Amino acid sequence: MTTLFNADTSLSEQLSFSSDDCSLLTDLYQLTMAACYAGEGIDQKQASFELFARKLPEGFGYLIAMGLEQALEYLEKFRFSSAQIKALQGTGIFESAPAQFWSLLESGGFTGDVWAVPEGTAVFALEPLLRIEAPLWQAQLVETYLLNTLNYQTLIATRAARSRNVAGEKTTLLEFGTRRAFSPQASLWAARAALAGGFDATSNVLAALQLGEKPSGTMAHALVMALGTLEGSEEQAFTAFHQYFPGAALLIDTYDTIAAAHKLASKVKAGEINLTGIRLDSGDLVTLSKQVREILPNVSIFASGDIDEWEIARLQENNAQIDGYGIGTRLVTGNPVNGVYKLVEIDGIPVMKQSSGKISYPGKKQIFREVVEGELKTDTLGLVGENYPEKQPLLKLFMKNGKRLYSPYTIKQIKQQTAASVASLPTQIKNLNSSTLLSVEISSSLQKLTDQTKR
Structure with a gap:
């Protein structure tokens, strides 16, 4: 089997990585699914995936979104080198993969859009921290790294x-x-x-x-x-x-x-x-x-x-x-943030997961937040395109066609955002001894789309 390392490379060096290796820092099934998409001719279909937590860790009333900066850095550098492709081919796993799969890996980097809540923002169960809109093969391959990055930093923050x-x-x-x-x-x-x-x-x-x-x-x-x-x-x-x-x-x-x-x-x-x-x-x-x-x-x-x-x-x-x-x-350490990354739309068609205990809402979504006199009153999970004049949409476009739209925020700026976001939360949500959770409202449009998608 072909490896990325020569015989003189030490074991410790073999088990470390640089930013150039991150495209391979993924689960195998991301690559096998991408190969299947290529073989079926659907690899370029536009797909939307959303990253969210179905429920909060026990005892938590909210989450502070974090890790977006590292996610954007990863997507900017996402590409496969000839050595990496050769190493994948050397595994023998992809012997039946279509030639188009290798062409995809050779073709370059991430070309999609990234919508996300700014780092330091309080979010709740079912609310997307991030949405990827990209060709299906790209949106699929980046799942593992994005979950690793956002889940861990969100827990710590x-x-x-x-x-x-x-x-x-x-x-x-x-x-x-x-x-x-x-x-x-x-x-x-x-x-x-x-x-x-x-x-x-x-x-x-x-x-x-x-x-x-x-x-x-x-x-x-x-x-x-x-x-x-x-x-x-x-x-x-x-x-x-x-x-x-x-x-x-x-x-x-x-x-x-x-x-x-x-x-x-x-x-x-x-x-x-x-x-x-x-x-x-x-x-x-x-x-x-x-x-x-x-x-x-x-x-x-x-x-x-x-x-x-x-x-x-x-x-x-x-x-x-x-x-x-x-x-x-x-x-x-401690209880993990169990964020998931789910397909919500493919080629303009809303999709949803209906597995027992793991249902997801279909369609590209937005979080609409109502804050009155500095205190959060309600969050509505709705569809992109809905309009609530009295509420603020939280997900913002951070990357367009693979290019960043903003310079990175400083730690001081994110810390200020965190402090303001936590200060806006109702006391019962912040209380360590309270089991109160914010009830996120599902918009009538999203509920209607969910019912239609089920049928």
């Missing part, structure tokens, strides 16, 4: 927005999830989505620098143990670290948290150290934070260690004295 809503605007939120993200690539996307969802900074150096942000972090127990052992004490470890990073937050729970706080208080009182922050990573955070606040009243207290929006809420309810949180594992 939503959890970040929920954490920010619970913590409040004055609380510092840092993204610490790189070591727990599902891959190095996922860690970059998680850092981006967290920042866009409302976090203040990320400890991921590469992600921060690529996004024009300053990375943020503290120190680990290893430094305290290493310097403390070799240089005599925990205090000397703190002194040494501050010599090179004055003002940095110190991790004080390696041994005895309260004893360390008292030692630092003495050094602060003596003018030996300028202490602005400490971090707690273990133990009873409610009790410890209150005790440390009494000992170090003018020092910011950060907490980490399996923190999420639910834990922030619990700590606040118990009056924990915490000024900021480092959030990692529970931010970048």
Whole structure:
């Protein structure tokens, strides 16, 4: 079988990819379906696919759409090289595929249109985050990458927005999830989505620098143990670290948290150290934070260690004295956003899926949102072309004939969009303890088309 790598390529290099490889980063059935379309002569038929979540993750009242920027980058670069085509042919899987299939892969990139809600927009079940309108073979092949990109970043952005809503605007939120993200690539996307969802900074150096942000972090127990052992004490470890990073937050729970706080208080009182922050990573955070606040009243207290929006809420309810949180594992993992990508129209003909529990609405759709005095009142899922003067259509045209229509938004702009979108949500939708979901209205035109399509 032909491979894309020579015999001297290491295994680690074989299992990494560049942006040039992304067209092959797909499920096999996307390619086999495209080959079938080519053989049947329908590959160029205009198709519309929509990406949406049938239901929200358990306990979620909304989603924050994210990942569009990476989706557009992917579609801009979508093409197959001669080496990739040769490797596919070498698998033997496509021996009976029509010659037209190979011509399609050789023909160039994505030529379709992309409609999407802007990143940072709150959406609900059944509402399209994105619609692809393109020749059938192209619209089919891009499914896997689009789902991977939007599902993951939407999850992270939503959890970040929920954490920010619970913590409040004055609380510092840092993204610490790189070591727990599902891959190095996922860690970059998680850092981006967290920042866009409302976090203040990320400890991921590469992600921060690529996004024009300053990375943020503290120190680990290893430094305290290493310097403390070799240089005599925990205090000397703190002194040494501050010599090179004055003002940095110190991790004080390696041994005895309260004893360390008292030692630092003495050094602060003596003018030996300028202490602005400490971090707690273990133990009873409610009790410890209150005790440390009494000992170090003018020092910011950060907490980490399996923190999420639910834990922030619990700590606040118990009056924990915490000024900021480092959030990692529970931010970048957890219940997935189970977005799907479904054909809704082919060659101008509306289509729908009727499988049990997996019904989809036919036709190209638009979300019409009514906001009154800054609060979201209703969302109507309707058909493109419907008109509601009092409501705002959410899906906008971001790409036409394979070409972008707008420059990328900055992280600051997306963060502002997220904050405004969450602020507009009814309180019962944002409440972590509420099971209330926004009821998305189905327009009469969409319902009529659905009934006709079923028949």
